[in-house]
Amino acid sequence: MKKLFLNYIDTFSGLSKEVWWLALITLINRMGAMVIPFLSLYLSDDLCFTLQEIGWVMSCYGLGSLLGAWIGGKLSDRIGYYKVILGSLLLTGISFFVVQYFSSFLSICISFFILITVADAARPAFFVALSAYSKPENKTRSLTFIRLAINLGFSMAPALGGFLIVTLGYSGLFWVDGITCIIAGLIMIKTLHPKKARVIDKEIVIENPTPAASDGIYMLFLIALTLFGFIFVQYFSTIPLYYKEVHFLSEKSIGLILAMNGILIFIFEMPLIAYLESTSLSKIKNVIHGFILTGISFLLLVITPWAGIVIIGMIIATLGEMISFPFGNAFALDRSKKGKQGDYMGFYSMSFSLAHILGHNTGMQFINNYGYNNAWLFMGSIAALGTLLLFIVKYKIGKEKTALLKKT
Known part of the structure; x- marks a missing residue:
């Protein structure tokens, strides 16, 4: 211990x-x-x-x-x-x-x-x-x-x-x-x-910096990240309603399940990230894994009416969050060295703002019109689309690195 x-x-x-x-x-x-x-x-x-x-x-x-x-x-x-x-x-x-x-x-x-x-x-x-x-x-x-x-x-x-x-x-x-x-x-x-503060990693000033909006790979990454945010915000709007209306959980039980998310992050995220950093997996590959786990957490809710699945789903979604967010942030910061960091990180922050604007309301409307199970299938398909976009990003980064090696 x-x-x-x-x-x-x-x-x-x-x-x-x-x-x-x-x-x-x-x-x-x-x-x-x-x-x-x-x-x-x-x-x-x-x-x-x-x-x-x-x-x-x-x-x-x-x-x-x-x-x-x-x-x-x-x-x-x-x-x-x-x-x-x-x-x-x-x-x-x-x-x-x-x-x-x-x-x-x-x-x-x-x-x-x-x-x-x-x-x-x-x-x-x-x-x-x-x-x-x-x-x-x-x-x-x-x-x-x-x-x-x-x-x-x-x-x-x-x-x-x-x-x-x-x-x-x-x-x-x-x-x-x-x-x-x-x-x-x-x-x-x-x-x-x-x-008073030490600037440890000074921003690299380059000539003719690439604006974030002109960086095709970065913008494709942000689209995928917006899709991830779109499905993730459901855990704070539509998912609690699902717990109450379908599994008849009390507000106290719902609160405990949601609190579990924060507790798991507090205990396990730092050791998990430290371990993943020691592997050969790239940042984008880790984001992909996190995205897939979050998508699976929604699909699990469809396959069985067993109430215990909501806890398993929350654990898997939290694991996906713990992997995707830190490595997604780190990828954005690395990419920002191609241009002005504030511009890049501004667009990064905007992707989550957009996810909040669209995610909550769309989720509510979809459930109202098509029911919970269809909504979770829809979220799973959004996760699949986002994962596909991230694989394209990974492929384009590989081509970009190869082109740079040929130049040198």
């Missing part, structure tokens, strides 16, 4: 102190993201919005996320990742203070659109910062470490949020969310200021 624990601790070795500070900033920021899990309840219970109005607010939220990722990528290249992250954290904190005072439907749509645009501008900048603060050989593990901080923060946020609602009401969520954003910004000023 002691040896297992020491091996687990060893998977964190070699990460720079800047990555540890970035993880702490991320953890504090995500722990404070308490408004988001309770947003639909806040709009329904506190503001008495209809379901249709709530749907429009969520659409504005998704569109803001898309715009924020694009702006953040562009600004990261122009003014640097540090200013973008710091500005986003501080302005997001102020935005949370202000948003709580709006109550009309139109003002809520506009204010939440602006809030999430400002907040998600930091997403591509975080990727660029992580690349700068990580040694090339540690990038995938550094990305995985940040994901652990995100998952830990998100798992704590609902519990803290529920306590605040009971004690202080919904306004307490906005105040605490705003304060934690500002605290994260102040910690960044203290620890990651350009004069």
Whole structure:
């Protein structure tokens, strides 16, 4: 047992102190993201919005996320990742203070659109910062470490949020969310200021950099990644409904199954990534394996009515997530060296924003019209299409490397 624990601790070795500070900033920021899990309840219970109005607010939220990722990528290249992250954290904190005072439907749509645009501008900048603060050989593990901080923060946020609602009401969520954003910004000023932090892997400046939109291989990879996000978000929208309506699980049981996802990631992701990095498998090959596992998790739900299959499905989906996301992130960062990193990582972040905009609503509509089993078959076919695209990406990368070798 002691040896297992020491091996687990060893998977964190070699990460720079800047990555540890970035993880702490991320953890504090995500722990404070308490408004988001309770947003639909806040709009329904506190503001008495209809379901249709709530749907429009969520659409504005998704569109803001898309715009924020694009702006953040562009600004990261122009003014640097540090200013973008710091500005986003501080302005997001102020935005949370202000948003709580709006109550009309139109003002809520506009204010939440602006809030999430400002907040998600930091997403591509975080990727660029992580690349700068990580040694090339540690990038995938550094990305995985940040994901652990995100998952830990998100798992704590609902519990803290529920306590605040009971004690202080919904306004307490906005105040605490705003304060934690500002605290994260102040910690960044203290620890990651350009004069204090070491840039370990400096961005390679090349002549005539390739814009992300002109990199055919990268854009094909992002299409596949959007398809992956499309099916993965079902685990946080349609899948819980399936648990309740088909398997008659209680909210408590559903919560425990969803919590299992975060627990598995927290315990096993770092050792798994460390092991996979020691193999000869390429980043794209690992993403393919993760995509296939996630697709299988949906198909399992069709083959048997046994209730235990939902737990097996969640385990397999989590395994797919643990493999796909870190190596997908790492591939995007490696590819970004062909051009401007902010531009590349902005498009990367936009792919998941697009998946959120399309995935939840499409899944709901498909289930409403064709039923759960057909929906899971549809998700399986989407996984197959995404896997095919990734194989094409892998083939094109091979040709690209061969062409470069011939030139040299």
